[in-house]
Amino acid sequence: MARIKENMIHGLFFLNGLVVVGVLCGIFAILVFTAAPAFKEISIVEFLATVRWNPTSYYKPSYGILSMIVSSLMVTIGALTIAVPLGIGTAAYLTDVASPRVREVAKPVIEILAGIPSVVLGFLGIVLVGPIIARVFGLPNGLNAINGSVLLAVMALPTIISLSEDALNSVPRSFTEASYAVGATKWQTVVRVKIPAAISGIFASCMLGMGRAVGETMTVLMATGCAPAMPRNFLDPVRTMTASIAIELGEVPYYTTHYYALFGIGLVLFVITFLINMAADAVLNKYQVKVR
Amino acid sequence: MRPRNVQEKIGFFVLKLCAGLVVLILGMILHDIVSKGWRQVNWTFLTAAPSMGMTEGGIFPAIMGTFLVTVITAVCAVPLGMGCAIYLNEYAGDNKVTRLIRMSIRNLSGVPSIVYGLFGVVLFVNLLGLGTSLLAAGMTLGLLTLPWTITASEEALKNVPQSYRDGALALGATKWKALKTNVLPYAIPGMLTGTILGLARAAGETAPILFTGAAFFLPFLPRSLSDQFMALPYHLYIMATQHHDLEKVRPIAYGTALVLIALILAMNLFAIALRYKLRKLKKE
């Protein structure tokens, strides 16, 4: 009897474990099935490789999302340019320079930063960052790609800091000791031994930060101006894939090509973030093999 | 001073600057919201519904809506998340299925929140016929929170020493008995800590509820799970970008942002305090 009960409990927990696999597959399946009807009317090449997005045109609707993909990548790259050096620098400060007390204080600070909702950051993009950008660059308003990049950098920072910190902390002490023993200073040890030894973990943290930035909706929706056109530079307003879905899904009639096409954008987003995550994973796995 | 010491001084100074800048960013965010929002927040603001075309009154329905949807999120995510963590940490062997589950969790935590929203629209709103409702939004947020809950719960289980399990098993307890009596009681506080952090994040999410249940304006509270609801983050989004007189409602937007941040900070602080207390207990 007890045996049977134990097996049943085991089985139940196993099924519970499979739920997450089901959710992931379910998300993918629903995106694929809901997006599929769109491609009866739109060719995949048109969808991915043309610039014009005008689904509500009466004469000839067009469904090109290239400008959105470019916009998403642009704000993401901008965000990483700010967040990667800042994040790694902060992580290195916390692991190798700061006193234990500073470290104790820093942990909640980073957690609080991670806890600030994206909609609040988007709001600050409008009322705080936007006006500054407008003044610095002499623009009528500051709702553009650079604004989005700044906000996304703030969003990606906690991820990059805490995971880079973990990576730096897991560098074996024997490495740092060996470096000190040949007369390296602390700084030389950090730059030439610790960071190189932790580089896969740091790289993975940046990839995950990147994944967060690509998939972020509210900040870019509120702070980037949302013009559906190909951006020429960082001072142009941009409209990312996420923002397009957020703007249009509320207004679109269900079960139209336009509706399906929005799920197509969702599918592209899913695939991009999936690939970023898998790449981060692969890098981490390689790292683990290498240092035993 | 020698060159290498100068180099070290400069290098460490740059690192310190990075950390200082991060603290400064957080400081600026909090300062702006608090200094401009606190005058707005009073008893009426917290307990009244919006009025006069949302240019006056309070945000009570939004506060309650966020509270209710977070409760539903917790009800969906916590049992599933804890169960999955228990399977992974206590039962699962190192095999392909386990690796598949772990890979799924990592990828789920990377899925953009707006994609969860799309999923919720199709599955909960349409296929399951829940409509745009508290339940549909709560379940969507529940799935979003799931990977965080699992990771936090597994961490808590890992912190229970193996000897607790062995001790119970050696006395003839079955595996489940050992778990129930000698592992879970010690793991649950830790599981809760991580779960609260996850729920705090869910409470601040906007994108997943945009199309699954959040309402622009409702003067009353939802009366059942199938009603729409107002939510703080969505209300802030409306007040910041969609209102017809944006300049006029700016103070309300600041007030909403302050309440939202305060709510999330309170949840975070509660979790951090809990963790701190647990760590202290462990040391004794």
Add this chain to the structure above:
Amino acid sequence: MNREHIKIKVKDFNFFYGEEQALKNVAMDIYKNEVIGIIGPSGCGKSTFLRSLNRMNDVIPGVKYEGTVTLDGKNIFAHGIDVVDIRRKVGMVFQKSNPFPKSVFDNVAYGLRINGEKNKDVIAEKVEKSLMGAALWGEVKDRLSASAFDLSGGQQQRLCIARALAVEPEVLLMDEPASALDPTATSKIEELIQELKKNYTIVIVTHNMQQAARISDYTAFFMMGELIEYDVAGKVFTNPSKKITEEYITGRFG
């Protein structure tokens, strides 16, 4: 025996980890170009002592020193002494080989580069010299750009010796350098030590009594943080002056 030049002089040396005293009133003269073997039961303070000689213990928080250790007459604990200078003069090889996750070449070149050497020819020349000094050149000269982790355990340890030699130290500290190696690799390291003492002063901690007898010119016996006996190796192993030393080397405890 070369007694005229004292390389390191340790006097009234006490060492604490927090409240706990790990070394008590140690005094020892270490002569130039000799091999000093340090033996004693586990936890006797021999590694702590070794790591005090290049201030490697500074890495651990909460440690405290008393007394003096002089290197060529200068106290290494004096105010204003740059610990980095000490570590360049006093190299160290660790118990477990710890190559960096870099190529063989870059491992050896590391110390040169951090000390500001930029000239590629000079670096290449010194790397070759160090690898030769560590009796590894013949085995790795064709795969200098391979990862250090591809070498065998014994080769990795000799690589770490080469890395220490590259910065041209005067003293070499070795913390049970052969404890994780097989007998063949161990005997290679031992031969190497005999070769190295022509140019370096070597202090080696070992758990292996035969090894201490084989390679050291002087032997120090530590117990419970105290230096019990320190003399010419031959004397310590054949005719120790203290009873407890005799008990230890004859294997009654330890």
